[in-house]
Amino acid sequence: MKRSYNLAPVPINKISNSFAEAVSDIPSGASIMIGGFGGAGGQPTRLMMALRDLGVGNITIIGNVAGISKTTGYGWPDHLDPIDQGVFFESGQATKITCSFPVPGTTNPISEIEKAWREGNAEVDIVPQGTLIERIRAAGSGIPAFYTPTGVGTPVAEGKEHREFDGRTYLLEEALAADYALIRAEKADTRGNLQYIGTSRAFNPAMATAAKITIVEVDEIVEPGGIDPERVGTLSTYVDRIVLRDAEDPLP
Amino acid sequence: MNLSSEIMGNDPAPRLGRAAIAKRVARDLVDGSTVNLGIGIPALCADFLPDGIEVLYHAENGILGFKELSAPGEGNPNLMDAGGKFPKLVPGMAFFDSVESFSLIRGGHIDVTVLGALQVSRTGDLSNWMIPKRGIGSIGGAMDLAANAKKVVIAMEHTARGGIAKIVEACSFPLTAPNCVDQVVTDIAVIDIDRANGRMILRETAPGWTLDDVQASTGAKLEIDGDIVDIA
Numbered sequence: 001m002k003r004s005y006n007l008a009p010v011p012i013n014k015i016s017n018s019f020a021e022a023v024s025d026i027p028s029g030a031s032i033m034i035g036g037f038g039g040a041g042g043q044p045t046r047l048m049m050a051l052r053d054l055g056v057g058n059i060t061i062i063g064n065v066a067g068i069s070k071t072t073g074y075g076w077p078d079h080l081d082p083i084d085q086g087v088f089f090e091s092g093q094a095t096k097i098t099c100s101f102p103v104p105g106t107t108n109p110i111s112e113i114e115k116a117w118r119e120g121n122a123e124v125d126i127v128p129q130g131t132l133i134e135r136i137r138a139a140g141s142g143i144p145a146f147y148t149p150t151g152v153g154t155p156v157a158e159g160k161e162h163r164e165f166d167g168r169t170y171l172l173e174e175a176l177a178a179d180y181a182l183i184r185a186e187k188a189d190t191r192g193n194l195q196y197i198g199t200s201r202a203f204n205p206a207m208a209t210a211a212k213i214t215i216v217e218v219d220e221i222v223e224p225g226g227i228d229p230e231r232v233g234t235l236s237t238y239v240d241r242i243v244l245r246d247a248e249d250p251l252p
Numbered sequence: 253m254n255l256s257s258e259i260m261g262n263d264p265a266p267r268l269g270r271a272a273i274a275k276r277v278a279r280d281l282v283d284g285s286t287v288n289l290g291i292g293i294p295a296l297c298a299d300f301l302p303d304g305i306e307v308l309y310h311a312e313n314g315i316l317g318f319k320e321l322s323a324p325g326e327g328n329p330n331l332m333d334a335g336g337k338f339p340k341l342v343p344g345m346a347f348f349d350s351v352e353s354f355s356l357i358r359g360g361h362i363d364v365t366v367l368g369a370l371q372v373s374r375t376g377d378l379s380n381w382m383i384p385k386r387g388i389g390s391i392g393g394a395m396d397l398a399a400n401a402k403k404v405v406i407a408m409e410h411t412a413r414g415g416i417a418k419i420v421e422a423c424s425f426p427l428t429a430p431n432c433v434d435q436v437v438t439d440i441a442v443i444d445i446d447r448a449n450g451r452m453i454l455r456e457t458a459p460g461w462t463l464d465d466v467q468a469s470t471g472a473k474l475e476i477d478g479d480i481v482d483i484a
Contacts, residue, residue: 037350039336041329064350065336065392074336077327101390117388125386129312130354130396137351150358150396153430186330198330199314201349227351233349252329 004209013220014192015242019050022088022215022243026051026180031060033136033211034085035183035204038065038101040252042200044184044217045083046245052087061085061094062136062178064203065101067113072104077252086112095122098176100129128156133206135176140209140238145174181211186236187205188218189225192239193232201233208238215241265460267410267439268483275300276483277366277407277437278457281307285363286356288312288397289334293407294366306339307326310362311335312353312393317344334393357396365401367394369408369436371423374472375450376433379425391428410438410469417471419443419452441466442483443474451475456483 016022020221026032028187032051036042045217063183066075076082076093088094102124103114116122127135138146147170151157183204194216196204208214216234221244256405270274273278274296279288281301288310289295310316311334327338356362371379376416378398384387398404419436436443442456454474455464459482 020289037332037334038333039329041332065390068390069336072336075329075332076336077329077338101392103390105390105433107386114388126389126391128395129350129393130358133350133354134358148358150399150429152399154395156395156429158392196349198328198347199311199332200330201314201347203350205349206351 013190014150014240015190015244016215019046019217019243020053022241023047023050023054023182026054026056027123028056030056030064030140030180031178032202033062033183033207034066035176035181035202035207036064037075037199038063038084039077040077040080040082041198042184042196042202042204043084044182044215045251046249047182047217047243048083048085048087052068052091052093055091055093057095059088059094060096060098061088062176063097063099064132066097066099067102067111068104071109071111072106074104080250080252083251089113089122091248092121094223096125097122098125098132100126100127100132102126122131131133131156131173132176135173135209136206138204139175139177139229140206143175145172147171148173176210178207178211179213181207181214183208183214184195184217186218187220187222187227188216188221188239188242189222189227189236189243190242191224192216192236192242193224193227194218194226194239195231196233205234214238215243217243217245219245264462264465265458268458269439271296271300272483273407273437273439276442277405278302280405281305281364283307286310286316286361288357288362288365288393288401290365290367290394290397290466292368294368295335297366297407304400310353310356312350312357312397314348314350314353316346316348316356317338317342350374352395354396357393358400360400360402362397362401364403365397366405366407367397369406369413369418369433371425372433374421374437374445374452376431376445376447377423378404378428378433379423379436380428382426384425389426394428398432402481403434404432406433406436408436408438410440410466415469417469421473422472453477454480456481458483
Protein backbone atom coordinates (compact mmCIF):
# COMPACT_ATOMS: atom_id res chain seq x y z
CA MET A 1 0.00 0.00 0.00
CA LYS A 2 1.20 3.48 -0.84
CA ARG A 3 2.17 5.51 2.19
CA SER A 4 -0.11 8.44 2.98
CA TYR A 5 1.26 11.91 3.33
CA ASN A 6 0.81 13.08 6.87
CA LEU A 7 0.39 16.82 7.08
CA ALA A 8 1.35 16.93 10.74
CA PRO A 9 4.83 18.46 11.05
CA VAL A 10 7.68 16.02 11.67
CA PRO A 11 10.10 17.11 14.38
CA ILE A 12 13.47 17.80 12.81
CA ASN A 13 15.28 17.21 16.07
CA LYS A 14 14.92 13.49 16.67
CA ILE A 15 16.95 13.14 19.84
CA SER A 16 15.41 11.15 22.68
CA ASN A 17 16.42 11.95 26.27
CA SER A 18 16.91 8.33 27.30
CA PHE A 19 16.88 4.77 26.01
CA ALA A 20 13.74 4.13 28.09
CA GLU A 21 11.96 7.09 26.49
CA ALA A 22 13.01 6.03 22.99
CA VAL A 23 11.39 2.58 23.27
CA SER A 24 8.48 3.55 25.55
CA ASP A 25 5.75 3.29 22.87
CA ILE A 26 6.68 -0.22 21.68
CA PRO A 27 3.53 -2.27 22.32
CA SER A 28 3.04 -5.95 23.11
CA GLY A 29 2.91 -7.99 19.91
CA ALA A 30 5.31 -5.72 18.02
CA SER A 31 7.80 -7.02 15.46
CA ILE A 32 11.25 -5.63 16.17
CA MET A 33 14.42 -5.76 14.07
CA ILE A 34 17.67 -5.79 16.03
CA GLY A 35 20.63 -4.54 14.00
CA GLY A 36 24.27 -5.60 13.82
CA PHE A 37 25.64 -8.95 12.70
CA GLY A 38 25.93 -10.82 15.99
CA GLY A 39 28.51 -9.89 18.59
CA ALA A 40 29.03 -6.55 20.28
CA GLY A 41 29.98 -4.45 17.25
CA GLY A 42 26.96 -2.79 15.66
CA GLN A 43 24.56 -4.19 18.24
CA PRO A 44 22.13 -1.68 19.86
CA THR A 45 22.87 -3.10 23.29
CA ARG A 46 21.41 -0.24 25.39
CA LEU A 47 18.21 -0.12 23.32
CA MET A 48 17.89 -3.89 23.80
CA MET A 49 18.25 -3.53 27.56
CA ALA A 50 15.65 -0.74 27.56
CA LEU A 51 13.25 -2.98 25.63
CA ARG A 52 13.86 -5.77 28.13
CA ASP A 53 13.18 -3.36 31.00
CA LEU A 54 10.00 -2.14 29.26
CA GLY A 55 8.76 -5.70 29.65
CA VAL A 56 6.28 -5.86 26.76
CA GLY A 57 5.47 -9.39 25.67
CA ASN A 58 4.52 -11.48 22.64
CA ILE A 59 7.18 -9.73 20.57
CA THR A 60 8.75 -11.04 17.36
CA ILE A 61 12.48 -10.46 16.98
CA ILE A 62 14.18 -10.23 13.60
CA GLY A 63 17.95 -10.59 13.83
CA ASN A 64 20.90 -12.34 12.18
CA VAL A 65 23.37 -14.25 14.36
CA ALA A 66 21.17 -14.28 17.43
CA GLY A 67 21.66 -15.39 20.97
CA ILE A 68 24.98 -17.24 20.73
CA SER A 69 27.33 -14.68 22.32
CA LYS A 70 26.31 -15.35 25.91
CA THR A 71 27.24 -19.04 25.73
CA THR A 72 30.18 -18.85 23.29
CA GLY A 73 31.59 -15.32 23.66
CA TYR A 74 30.99 -14.79 19.92
CA GLY A 75 32.02 -11.28 18.87
CA TRP A 76 32.66 -10.02 22.41
CA PRO A 77 36.01 -9.03 23.90
CA ASP A 78 37.14 -11.63 26.45
CA HIS A 79 36.89 -9.41 29.53
CA LEU A 80 33.19 -8.58 29.06
CA ASP A 81 30.04 -10.53 29.89
CA PRO A 82 28.20 -10.84 26.55
CA ILE A 83 24.65 -9.57 26.02
CA ASP A 84 22.73 -10.94 23.03
CA GLN A 85 19.21 -11.35 21.65
CA GLY A 86 18.67 -14.26 24.03
CA VAL A 87 17.70 -11.67 26.68
CA PHE A 88 14.18 -11.46 25.21
CA PHE A 89 13.78 -15.24 25.50
CA GLU A 90 15.24 -15.38 28.99
CA SER A 91 12.70 -12.70 30.01
CA GLY A 92 9.87 -14.54 28.25
CA GLN A 93 9.03 -11.47 26.13
CA ALA A 94 9.78 -12.95 22.71
CA THR A 95 7.56 -15.64 21.23
CA LYS A 96 9.20 -15.75 17.80
CA ILE A 97 12.52 -15.02 16.13
CA THR A 98 13.36 -14.83 12.45
CA CYS A 99 17.12 -15.04 11.97
CA SER A 100 19.89 -16.97 10.20
CA PHE A 101 21.96 -18.29 13.10
CA PRO A 102 19.95 -18.92 16.30
CA VAL A 103 22.09 -21.59 17.96
CA PRO A 104 25.82 -22.29 18.41
CA GLY A 105 27.36 -25.62 17.39
CA THR A 106 27.34 -26.83 20.96
CA THR A 107 24.45 -27.39 23.37
CA ASN A 108 26.66 -27.19 26.43
CA PRO A 109 25.55 -24.89 27.87
CA ILE A 110 22.25 -24.52 26.07
CA SER A 111 21.44 -21.01 24.74
CA GLU A 112 18.36 -19.04 25.83
CA ILE A 113 16.77 -19.26 22.37
CA GLU A 114 17.21 -23.03 22.12
CA LYS A 115 15.90 -23.42 25.65
CA ALA A 116 12.75 -21.40 24.86
CA TRP A 117 12.30 -23.36 21.62
CA ARG A 118 12.72 -26.74 23.37
CA GLU A 119 10.18 -25.76 26.01
CA GLY A 120 7.69 -24.79 23.30
CA ASN A 121 7.72 -21.11 24.28
CA ALA A 122 9.19 -19.71 21.09
CA GLU A 123 8.97 -20.24 17.35
CA VAL A 124 12.33 -20.11 15.56
CA ASP A 125 12.24 -19.25 11.85
CA ILE A 126 15.66 -19.94 10.28
CA VAL A 127 16.42 -18.09 7.04
CA PRO A 128 19.60 -18.14 4.92
CA GLN A 129 21.54 -14.97 5.71
CA GLY A 130 21.60 -13.62 2.15
CA THR A 131 17.87 -14.23 1.78
CA LEU A 132 17.18 -12.58 5.14
CA ILE A 133 19.09 -9.39 4.36
CA GLU A 134 17.61 -9.19 0.85
CA ARG A 135 14.06 -9.64 2.22
CA ILE A 136 14.73 -6.72 4.57
CA ARG A 137 16.28 -4.63 1.79
CA ALA A 138 13.28 -5.42 -0.42
CA ALA A 139 10.81 -4.32 2.26
CA GLY A 140 12.55 -0.97 2.57
CA SER A 141 12.82 -0.38 -1.15
CA GLY A 142 9.35 -1.18 -2.43
CA ILE A 143 10.02 -4.69 -3.77
CA PRO A 144 7.36 -7.17 -2.53
CA ALA A 145 9.28 -10.33 -3.48
CA PHE A 146 12.29 -11.54 -5.45
CA TYR A 147 13.79 -14.73 -6.86
CA THR A 148 16.98 -16.15 -5.35
CA PRO A 149 19.01 -19.28 -6.16
CA THR A 150 19.84 -19.80 -2.48
CA GLY A 151 17.92 -22.57 -0.73
CA VAL A 152 16.74 -24.47 -3.81
CA GLY A 153 16.66 -28.19 -3.04
CA THR A 154 16.72 -27.64 0.74
CA PRO A 155 14.06 -27.48 3.48
CA VAL A 156 14.03 -23.68 3.00
CA ALA A 157 12.37 -24.16 -0.41
CA GLU A 158 9.35 -26.08 0.86
CA GLY A 159 6.05 -24.51 -0.16
CA LYS A 160 7.68 -21.71 -2.15
CA GLU A 161 7.18 -20.83 -5.81
CA HIS A 162 10.01 -22.09 -8.04
CA ARG A 163 10.83 -20.55 -11.39
CA GLU A 164 13.50 -21.16 -13.98
CA PHE A 165 15.51 -18.33 -15.52
CA ASP A 166 18.19 -19.08 -18.09
CA GLY A 167 18.29 -22.77 -17.12
CA ARG A 168 18.69 -22.25 -13.37
CA THR A 169 15.99 -22.71 -10.72
CA TYR A 170 15.15 -19.93 -8.26
CA LEU A 171 12.84 -19.48 -5.26
CA LEU A 172 10.39 -16.67 -4.68
CA GLU A 173 11.09 -14.99 -1.36
CA GLU A 174 8.94 -12.24 0.11
CA ALA A 175 9.93 -8.90 1.63
CA LEU A 176 10.23 -8.70 5.42
CA ALA A 177 9.22 -5.51 7.23
CA ALA A 178 8.83 -4.73 10.93
CA ASP A 179 7.13 -2.31 13.28
CA TYR A 180 10.39 -1.13 14.84
CA ALA A 181 14.09 -1.31 14.04
CA LEU A 182 16.60 -0.88 16.84
CA ILE A 183 19.95 -0.12 15.23
CA ARG A 184 23.43 1.09 16.14
CA ALA A 185 25.74 3.61 14.48
CA GLU A 186 28.91 5.40 15.47
CA LYS A 187 27.67 8.91 14.83
CA ALA A 188 24.43 10.76 14.04
CA ASP A 189 23.77 14.35 13.15
CA THR A 190 20.73 15.94 14.75
CA ARG A 191 18.70 15.36 11.56
CA GLY A 192 19.40 11.62 11.72
CA ASN A 193 22.07 11.07 9.09
CA LEU A 194 24.22 8.17 10.31
CA GLN A 195 27.85 7.21 9.97
CA TYR A 196 29.03 3.65 10.66
CA ILE A 197 32.45 2.33 11.60
CA GLY A 198 34.30 -0.84 10.58
CA THR A 199 32.27 -4.03 10.48
CA SER A 200 29.43 -2.53 12.54
CA ARG A 201 27.31 -1.89 9.41
CA ALA A 202 26.04 -5.44 8.77
CA PHE A 203 22.22 -5.47 9.05
CA ASN A 204 21.86 -1.89 10.38
CA PRO A 205 21.53 0.14 7.14
CA ALA A 206 18.94 -2.20 5.57
CA MET A 207 16.90 -2.54 8.78
CA ALA A 208 16.78 1.27 9.07
CA THR A 209 14.77 1.31 5.82
CA ALA A 210 12.38 -1.54 6.60
CA ALA A 211 10.62 -0.56 9.83
CA LYS A 212 7.79 1.89 10.56
CA ILE A 213 9.87 3.41 13.38
CA THR A 214 13.68 3.31 13.35
CA ILE A 215 15.53 4.05 16.59
CA VAL A 216 19.30 4.42 16.57
CA GLU A 217 21.81 4.18 19.42
CA VAL A 218 24.96 6.22 18.78
CA ASP A 219 28.27 7.06 20.41
CA GLU A 220 28.25 10.67 19.23
CA ILE A 221 25.74 13.29 18.06
CA VAL A 222 26.95 16.17 15.90
CA GLU A 223 25.34 19.21 14.26
CA PRO A 224 24.41 18.97 10.57
CA GLY A 225 27.71 19.15 8.68
CA GLY A 226 29.48 17.14 11.35
CA ILE A 227 29.28 14.07 9.13
CA ASP A 228 31.07 14.22 5.80
CA PRO A 229 28.28 13.91 3.20
CA GLU A 230 30.46 11.34 1.41
CA ARG A 231 30.34 9.16 4.56
CA VAL A 232 26.60 9.15 5.28
CA GLY A 233 25.72 5.45 5.60
CA THR A 234 22.01 5.84 6.41
CA LEU A 235 19.90 8.78 5.27
CA SER A 236 18.10 10.88 7.87
CA THR A 237 14.72 10.17 6.22
CA TYR A 238 14.85 6.62 7.59
CA VAL A 239 15.69 7.60 11.16
CA ASP A 240 12.96 8.54 13.66
CA ARG A 241 14.73 8.64 17.01
CA ILE A 242 18.34 9.02 18.14
CA VAL A 243 19.69 8.13 21.58
CA LEU A 244 23.18 9.05 22.75
CA ARG A 245 25.21 6.53 24.73
CA ASP A 246 27.03 7.52 27.90
CA ALA A 247 30.67 8.17 27.02
CA GLU A 248 31.66 6.23 30.17
CA ASP A 249 29.52 3.19 29.30
CA PRO A 250 31.64 0.10 29.98
CA LEU A 251 29.71 -1.94 27.40
CA PRO A 252 30.88 -1.74 23.78
CA MET B 253 32.15 -49.95 0.41
CA ASN B 254 30.48 -49.45 3.73
CA LEU B 255 26.91 -48.29 3.19
CA SER B 256 25.91 -49.10 6.73
CA SER B 257 27.89 -46.10 7.98
CA GLU B 258 29.55 -48.39 10.55
CA ILE B 259 33.32 -48.48 10.23
CA MET B 260 35.06 -51.74 10.94
CA GLY B 261 38.70 -52.36 11.73
CA ASN B 262 41.56 -50.12 12.78
CA ASP B 263 43.36 -47.28 11.05
CA PRO B 264 46.39 -48.52 9.07
CA ALA B 265 48.34 -45.31 9.77
CA PRO B 266 47.82 -42.02 11.61
CA ARG B 267 45.24 -39.55 10.34
CA LEU B 268 46.32 -36.02 9.51
CA GLY B 269 45.73 -33.22 12.00
CA ARG B 270 43.41 -30.25 11.46
CA ALA B 271 46.32 -28.02 10.45
CA ALA B 272 47.49 -30.51 7.81
CA ILE B 273 43.99 -30.59 6.29
CA ALA B 274 43.97 -26.79 6.13
CA LYS B 275 47.47 -26.74 4.63
CA ARG B 276 46.43 -29.13 1.86
CA VAL B 277 43.40 -26.96 0.99
CA ALA B 278 45.49 -23.78 1.03
CA ARG B 279 47.96 -25.30 -1.44
CA ASP B 280 45.36 -25.16 -4.23
CA LEU B 281 44.25 -21.55 -3.69
CA VAL B 282 45.03 -19.48 -6.76
CA ASP B 283 46.79 -16.11 -6.61
CA GLY B 284 44.38 -13.19 -6.72
CA SER B 285 41.20 -15.17 -6.07
CA THR B 286 38.41 -14.10 -3.72
CA VAL B 287 37.99 -16.66 -0.95
CA ASN B 288 35.50 -17.18 1.88
CA LEU B 289 36.60 -19.45 4.71
CA GLY B 290 34.07 -21.03 7.07
CA ILE B 291 34.45 -21.54 10.80
CA GLY B 292 36.77 -24.28 12.18
CA ILE B 293 39.29 -26.12 9.99
CA PRO B 294 38.50 -23.86 6.96
CA ALA B 295 39.53 -20.73 8.90
CA LEU B 296 42.97 -22.31 9.50
CA CYS B 297 43.69 -22.28 5.74
CA ALA B 298 44.69 -18.62 5.99
CA ASP B 299 47.75 -19.64 8.03
CA PHE B 300 49.10 -21.91 5.28
CA LEU B 301 48.94 -19.88 2.11
CA PRO B 302 51.97 -20.80 -0.04
CA ASP B 303 54.71 -18.17 -0.40
CA GLY B 304 54.05 -15.67 -3.15
CA ILE B 305 50.30 -16.32 -3.22
CA GLU B 306 47.89 -13.57 -2.20
CA VAL B 307 44.17 -14.08 -1.98
CA LEU B 308 41.39 -11.66 -1.14
CA TYR B 309 39.52 -12.97 1.87
CA HIS B 310 35.83 -12.24 2.25
CA ALA B 311 34.06 -12.42 5.60
CA GLU B 312 30.29 -12.27 5.24
CA ASN B 313 29.85 -9.78 8.07
CA GLY B 314 31.43 -7.20 5.79
CA ILE B 315 35.18 -7.37 5.19
CA LEU B 316 37.06 -7.90 1.97
CA GLY B 317 40.79 -8.03 1.57
CA PHE B 318 42.10 -9.02 4.93
CA LYS B 319 44.87 -11.55 5.36
CA GLU B 320 46.17 -13.36 8.42
CA LEU B 321 42.56 -14.17 9.09
CA SER B 322 43.33 -16.05 12.27
CA ALA B 323 45.91 -13.56 13.58
CA PRO B 324 44.38 -11.90 16.61
CA GLY B 325 43.82 -8.15 16.47
CA GLU B 326 43.15 -5.78 19.33
CA GLY B 327 39.72 -7.11 20.32
CA ASN B 328 37.95 -4.16 18.72
CA PRO B 329 34.25 -5.14 18.42
CA ASN B 330 33.97 -3.00 15.27
CA LEU B 331 36.63 -5.04 13.52
CA MET B 332 35.23 -8.56 13.63
CA ASP B 333 35.27 -11.51 11.22
CA ALA B 334 32.33 -13.81 10.54
CA GLY B 335 33.57 -16.29 13.12
CA GLY B 336 33.21 -13.67 15.85
CA LYS B 337 37.00 -13.17 16.16
CA PHE B 338 38.85 -9.88 15.87
CA PRO B 339 41.39 -9.72 13.03
CA LYS B 340 44.00 -7.05 12.34
CA LEU B 341 43.32 -4.01 10.21
CA VAL B 342 45.55 -4.33 7.15
CA PRO B 343 46.10 -2.00 4.18
CA GLY B 344 43.56 -2.45 1.41
CA MET B 345 40.73 -3.69 3.63
CA ALA B 346 37.19 -2.68 2.70
CA PHE B 347 34.12 -2.67 4.94
CA PHE B 348 30.52 -2.96 3.73
CA ASP B 349 27.04 -3.90 4.89
CA SER B 350 25.23 -7.25 4.58
CA VAL B 351 23.32 -6.29 1.41
CA GLU B 352 26.64 -5.76 -0.39
CA SER B 353 28.21 -8.81 1.24
CA PHE B 354 25.51 -11.17 -0.01
CA SER B 355 25.30 -9.51 -3.42
CA LEU B 356 28.95 -10.49 -3.69
CA ILE B 357 28.13 -14.09 -2.76
CA ARG B 358 24.82 -14.56 -4.57
CA GLY B 359 26.15 -12.76 -7.63
CA GLY B 360 28.82 -15.42 -8.10
CA HIS B 361 31.81 -13.21 -7.26
CA ILE B 362 33.33 -15.57 -4.69
CA ASP B 363 35.89 -17.84 -6.40
CA VAL B 364 36.31 -20.41 -3.64
CA THR B 365 34.55 -21.14 -0.39
CA VAL B 366 35.98 -23.62 2.09
CA LEU B 367 33.33 -25.00 4.46
CA GLY B 368 32.90 -27.71 7.05
CA ALA B 369 30.34 -30.49 6.63
CA LEU B 370 28.23 -32.99 8.51
CA GLN B 371 27.66 -35.05 5.35
CA VAL B 372 28.71 -34.90 1.70
CA SER B 373 27.07 -37.16 -0.88
CA ARG B 374 28.51 -38.84 -3.96
CA THR B 375 26.78 -36.28 -6.18
CA GLY B 376 28.11 -33.33 -4.19
CA ASP B 377 25.10 -32.64 -1.98
CA LEU B 378 26.12 -30.84 1.21
CA SER B 379 24.58 -31.03 4.69
CA ASN B 380 26.19 -28.77 7.24
CA TRP B 381 23.56 -26.82 9.17
CA MET B 382 21.41 -29.17 11.22
CA ILE B 383 21.57 -32.51 12.96
CA PRO B 384 18.00 -33.87 12.72
CA LYS B 385 18.11 -35.28 16.26
CA ARG B 386 18.65 -31.76 17.66
CA GLY B 387 15.83 -30.30 15.55
CA ILE B 388 17.26 -26.79 15.43
CA GLY B 389 20.30 -25.50 13.56
CA SER B 390 22.02 -22.47 12.10
CA ILE B 391 22.22 -21.69 8.39
CA GLY B 392 24.12 -18.40 8.52
CA GLY B 393 25.77 -17.73 5.16
CA ALA B 394 26.33 -21.40 4.32
CA MET B 395 23.41 -21.86 1.89
CA ASP B 396 24.33 -18.71 -0.04
CA LEU B 397 28.00 -19.71 -0.23
CA ALA B 398 27.39 -23.37 -1.13
CA ALA B 399 24.87 -22.52 -3.85
CA ASN B 400 26.75 -19.63 -5.43
CA ALA B 401 30.54 -19.79 -4.98
CA LYS B 402 32.38 -20.85 -8.14
CA LYS B 403 34.19 -23.64 -6.26
CA VAL B 404 33.08 -25.33 -3.04
CA VAL B 405 35.74 -27.18 -1.05
CA ILE B 406 34.91 -29.14 2.10
CA ALA B 407 37.59 -29.40 4.79
CA MET B 408 36.64 -31.86 7.50
CA GLU B 409 37.47 -34.99 9.42
CA HIS B 410 36.66 -38.02 7.23
CA THR B 411 34.38 -39.70 9.77
CA ALA B 412 32.23 -38.54 12.67
CA ARG B 413 32.65 -39.68 16.27
CA GLY B 414 32.33 -43.46 16.52
CA GLY B 415 33.65 -43.87 12.98
CA ILE B 416 30.34 -42.94 11.34
CA ALA B 417 30.78 -42.14 7.64
CA LYS B 418 30.31 -38.46 6.68
CA ILE B 419 30.90 -39.12 2.99
CA VAL B 420 27.74 -40.95 1.97
CA GLU B 421 25.74 -42.20 -0.97
CA ALA B 422 22.89 -39.79 -0.13
CA CYS B 423 22.67 -37.27 2.71
CA SER B 424 20.24 -38.17 5.48
CA PHE B 425 20.57 -34.74 7.10
CA PRO B 426 18.79 -31.62 5.75
CA LEU B 427 20.67 -30.18 2.76
CA THR B 428 22.56 -26.90 2.64
CA ALA B 429 22.63 -27.10 -1.16
CA PRO B 430 22.37 -29.97 -3.65
CA ASN B 431 25.11 -30.91 -6.13
CA CYS B 432 27.48 -28.13 -5.04
CA VAL B 433 30.68 -29.69 -3.64
CA ASP B 434 33.72 -29.86 -5.95
CA GLN B 435 36.34 -31.28 -3.61
CA VAL B 436 36.55 -32.88 -0.17
CA VAL B 437 39.80 -32.69 1.81
CA THR B 438 39.87 -34.84 4.94
CA ASP B 439 42.33 -36.28 7.44
CA ILE B 440 42.78 -39.35 5.22
CA ALA B 441 41.92 -38.38 1.64
CA VAL B 442 41.51 -35.81 -1.10
CA ILE B 443 38.45 -36.58 -3.20
CA ASP B 444 37.30 -34.71 -6.29
CA ILE B 445 33.60 -34.75 -7.15
CA ASP B 446 32.53 -34.89 -10.78
CA ARG B 447 29.22 -33.13 -10.13
CA ALA B 448 27.92 -33.52 -13.67
CA ASN B 449 28.21 -37.31 -13.52
CA GLY B 450 27.85 -37.92 -9.79
CA ARG B 451 31.28 -39.55 -9.39
CA MET B 452 33.72 -39.38 -6.49
CA ILE B 453 37.34 -39.72 -7.56
CA LEU B 454 40.01 -40.50 -4.98
CA ARG B 455 43.12 -38.42 -5.74
CA GLU B 456 45.27 -38.56 -2.63
CA THR B 457 45.47 -40.48 0.64
CA ALA B 458 47.21 -39.90 3.97
CA PRO B 459 50.59 -41.70 4.03
CA GLY B 460 50.13 -45.40 4.78
CA TRP B 461 46.48 -45.47 3.64
CA THR B 462 45.30 -47.40 0.56
CA LEU B 463 42.19 -47.03 -1.56
CA ASP B 464 40.65 -49.95 0.33
CA ASP B 465 41.42 -48.35 3.70
CA VAL B 466 39.79 -45.06 2.68
CA GLN B 467 36.88 -46.87 1.05
CA ALA B 468 36.22 -48.74 4.29
CA SER B 469 35.68 -45.38 6.03
CA THR B 470 33.53 -44.00 3.22
CA GLY B 471 29.81 -44.55 2.60
CA ALA B 472 29.95 -43.85 -1.15
CA LYS B 473 31.78 -45.61 -3.98
CA LEU B 474 35.20 -44.09 -4.69
CA GLU B 475 36.57 -44.30 -8.21
CA ILE B 476 40.13 -44.08 -9.49
CA ASP B 477 41.23 -41.90 -12.38
CA GLY B 478 45.03 -41.86 -12.61
CA ASP B 479 47.59 -42.26 -9.82
CA ILE B 480 46.78 -41.92 -6.15
CA VAL B 481 49.50 -39.98 -4.34
CA ASP B 482 50.21 -39.19 -0.70
CA ILE B 483 48.74 -35.97 0.68
CA ALA B 484 51.59 -33.51 0.98
